[in-house]
Amino acid sequence: MQKIVHVRPLDDVIGHEESHECPCGPTGKGVSNPATEKVVGVIFHHHGLHPCHEWEASSL
Structure with missing residues (x-):
């Protein structure tokens, strides 16, 4: 299952x-x-339109 x-x-x-x-x-x-080189997930990093100080990570 991919995260x-x-x-x-x-x-x-x-x-x-x-x-x-x-x-x-x-x-x-x-x-x-690294052991199997299998892709286990994807991280989407959103781009701020101005310098941001607070970030949140959430998984689906």
């Missing part, structure tokens, strides 16, 4: 959806198990 984690800024000028369709254009990065 998906979204890392979103909380104090940005816009709200960020827990989706790769979010208007901020989050980039996804695969996370793999």
Whole structure:
């Protein structure tokens, strides 16, 4: 089972959806198990429109 984690800024000028369709254009990065090189999840890091100080990570 693949895990998906979204890392979103909380104090940005816009709200960020827990989706790769979010208007901020989050980039996804695969996370793999070093022993098997199998991808076990994806981290979507959302881009703040201005410097943000508060972030939240949530898994789906």
